[in-house]
Structures are given as structure tokens and as C-alpha cells.
Amino acid sequence: MTFLSSDPFQSVSDFFGSSVWTIALVLIQVFAAALWLALAYWVYQDARRRFENSGAITACVAIALIIPFLGALVYLFIRPPEYLTDAHDRELETLALESQVEGLRCPSCDGVVGPRFLVCPNCTTSLRQPCRRCSEPLEPHWQVCPFCAAPAAPTSSRTLDDTRIERRRRDDANQDPEPGIS
Ligand SMILES: [Zn+2]
Ligand SMILES: [Zn+2]
CATH class of the missing domain: 1.20.1270 (Substrate Binding Domain Of Dnak; Chain:A; Domain 2)
Structure with missing residues (x-):
């Protein structure tokens, strides 16, 4: 208590x-x-x-x-x-998606190339030929230019080196008649 x-x-x-x-x-x-x-x-x-x-x-x-x-x-x-x-993974995913969307890699060096590249900037491999009429880049397997409907050159799959050699030959041929004229 x-x-x-x-x-x-x-x-x-x-x-x-x-x-x-x-x-x-x-x-x-x-x-x-x-x-x-x-x-x-x-x-x-x-x-x-x-x-x-x-x-x-x-x-x-x-x-x-x-x-x-x-x-x-x-x-x-x-x-x-x-x-x-996660950020790094997402970055890689975005890169992979981008290259998938473009789907474009150089067949020679596997470098990323643009859809309108004529030549691979890494290894100088010829990728496309310009249209003879409108100069748009044409895929090697195209028969006709989709931009101006001109027939694609049958030699469109040749490498740039071939084109250069041909141009040099043409230049030589053009120079030949000159002595005759003078
Ligand atoms: Zn290349
Ligand atoms: Zn064209």
C-alpha cells in the first residue's frame, strides 16, 4: 500500500x-x-x-x-x-538497334557505313556507284536508278580501282589525238 x-x-x-x-x-x-x-x-x-x-x-x-x-x-x-x-547496357542496346535499323556494315572491314556511302571511309572498298544521270548512290544489284529511272551501269559492281584505271585510260585516249591536231 x-x-x-x-x-x-x-x-x-x-x-x-x-x-x-x-x-x-x-x-x-x-x-x-x-x-x-x-x-x-x-x-x-x-x-x-x-x-x-x-x-x-x-x-x-x-x-x-x-x-x-x-x-x-x-x-x-x-x-x-x-x-x-543499366545505363551502359542501354547505350549498347541503342547502338545495336541503330546498326540493325541501318543494317549497314562494310563487307570488307565490317565498319559502320551510311546508307548513301559510295565508298567505305575505313578501307576504301567501293560500296555503291553513283547514277550516271542523277548521281544518286545505287546499290550494286539495282538494274535501274530508282530516283531518275535511268538504267544502272552494268559494271556497277566493279571496284573503284577499276573505275580509276578506266578513267586514266580514257584520259590517255583523249590526249592521243592532240599531237595530231597541233
Ligand atoms: Zn570497309
Ligand atoms: Zn538516277
């Missing part, structure tokens, strides 16, 4: 003054500190996978350390939406 007759606030202050409360307080503080450090570590691990810049990673960890608990929440809002590996 001594408990009831005594001041109820006395028992409350007794509790807070007791060693149980002291231990509980220490445990709460230790738990809070552990949570704070764990959050900062999580921010470090997550930022490492999202930022290439080491300065940005350090800044994110600093935010998590300077502002306990809320810093990690702030980081959630400012972090890049995807992992670096």
Missing part, C-alpha cells in the same frame, strides 16, 4: 532515475548511431553504382553523415534514376 500512498510522480522519476532507463537510453543512442552509419554506408554503396564521379559519391556520403537519417532521404530524391551498368 506504500506504492499507492506515495506521490505517483515519484515513481515516474524513480523509473527515469533507475539504471534500467540509463541502459535503455544508451541502447537507443547506440541503435540510432548504428542506423545513422548504416544509412551512410548504404548511400555510399548505392552512389558508387550510380555515379562515375568520385566527388559526387563523396558529396552524397557527406550529406548522409552531416544530416543524420534525413540525409539518406534527401539522397533518395537526388540520386540518378538508374545504375551505371
